[in-house]
Amino acid sequence: MKLLSPRLHxxxxxxxxxLLALAPLALRFGPVPTAVSYVTALTHLVVTLLSDQPLGAARKIPFPVHGALESSLGVGLIASPWLFGFSAEGPARIFSVVAGLALVLVVLTTRYAAGVLSRPEPYDRYDR
Known part of the structure; x- marks a missing residue:
């Protein structure tokens, strides 16, 4: 069931x-999970700003491609404690897995074709 519209997404x-930017400070991550969280936050911000969605800035990435990239970020976050060797750090491991699962859940519940099929041109600033 697709619950999230492009704007809500x-x-x-x-x-x-x-959340990704503030978690390392709030949960006192070590250096490796902090770097993973900051790089993921920055990557996600750039992808969001470049996406063709109502809140995107440049609208260069088609919204369905945004979903695929976001899905990859989610899977990467889930695997990161074991890939980067911080699986022994409980709070960092739990946060990474939960945040990754949340990203995948957002991807699964978003209507990526909501605006694509109904409009031939990209969104403008006022979502017309």
Missing amino acids: GYVDYAIVV
Whole structure:
């Protein structure tokens, strides 16, 4: 069931970026999970800003491609504690897995074709 519209998805994207950026400070991650969280936050911010969605800035990446990239970020976050060797750090491991699962859940519940099929041109600033 696709619950999230492109606009609501944009709000969730920016909230996830803030969460990824603040978690290392709030949960006192070590250097490796901190770097993973910051790089993921920055990557997600750039992808969101470049996506063709109502809250995107440049609208260069088609919204379905945005979903595929976001899915990859989610899977990468889930695997990162074992890929980068911080699986022994409980809070960092749990946060990475939960944040990755949240990203995948957002991808699975978004209507990526909502705007694509109904409009031939990209969104403008006022979502017309």
